[in-house]
C-alpha cells in the first residue's frame with residue numbers, strides 16, 4: 001500500500017492503472033477517523049474493483065467557521081493500519097494546500113438539492129462537499145465511488161453532480177452501519193458522553209417506529225414526522241433540529257405517501273453534538289437508479 005499526498009502523483013498513478021493495466025479503480029472518499037461504516041464501503045470496493053483508493057481528507061471547505069473543523073478527530077496512523085488490513089492499494093491523504101492551492105477559485109454547487117435539510121442548518125456545506133468530490137473524481141477518475149446511506153442527502157447530491165457534469169464514475173450507495181444499540185456509526189460519536197450515547201439511541205428507535213407505522217398503513221407524511229419529533233423530544237438530552245419526509249430519489253417533500261421510495265431524515269442535537277440519521281421506506285418502489293444498491 002502506498003500513501004499519496006500529492007494530487008499530481010495520485011492522478012498519474014490512477015491514469016497508469018486505467019490505461020496501462022486496464023484495471024478497474026474504486027474510490028472511497030472519507031474524512032478519516034475510520035469506523036465500521038467506512039470499512040463497509042472499503043469492503044464492497046475491494047470486492048468490486050481491482051484497485052482500491054481510499055481518500056482521507058478533512059475538507060475545510062465543507063465546514064462553516066463555527067463548526068468543528070479544528071476538533072474533528074484525526075488519526076492517520078490508525079486509519080493506515082486499518083486500511084492495510086483491508087488490502088487497500090492507495091491512501092490519498094492530501095493537505096488542504098494541496099487540494100486548494102493559492103489562487104484556488106472554482107466551486108461546484110448543486111442547486112436546489114443543496115439548499116434544504118442539511119443545507120439550511122449548514123449553509124455552504126454541500127458546496128464544499130460537491131467541490132471536493134469533483135476534485136477527487138477528476139484526479140482519480142474511478143470506475144466506482146462508494147458512499148454511505150447515512151449521509152442520504154449527500155448521496156443524492158453526488159449522484160446529481162455526476163449526472164449533470166457527465167462524470168464517468170458510477171456512484172454506489174451502501175446501507176448505514178449501526179452500533180448494536182441502533183445508533184448510526186459516525187466519527188462524531190466520539191464527542192458523546194456515555195449518557196449522551198445512550199440517549200442518542202432514541203433517534204433510530206423513532207425512525208423505526210415511523211417505518212412500522214408506514215408499514216401498518218399510515219400514508220400521512222406529516223403524522224410520521226410528528227411521531228419522530230415527539231419520540232425524540234421525549235428524550236431530555238435530545239433536541240430535534242429537523243425531521244423531514246421526502247422522495248428518496250429527488251428529496252421532494254411528501255405529504256401524502258404513495259408508491260414511491262420514501263426517506264425520513266433527521267438532525268438531532270444530543271448535548272452539543274449534532275447527529276444525522278435517516279430511514280428508507282418502500283425502497284423497492286424504485287425501478288431504476290436505486291439509491292441503495294441491493
Ligand code: AMP
Nearest residue numbers: 030031032037147148150151176177185
Ligand atoms: P465521512 O468520513 O463522515 O465523510 O464519511 C465518509 C463516507 O462514509 C461517506 O460516504 C459516509 O456516508 C460514509 N459513512 C459514514 N458513516 C457511515 C455509516 N454509519 N454507515 C455507512 N456509511 C457511513
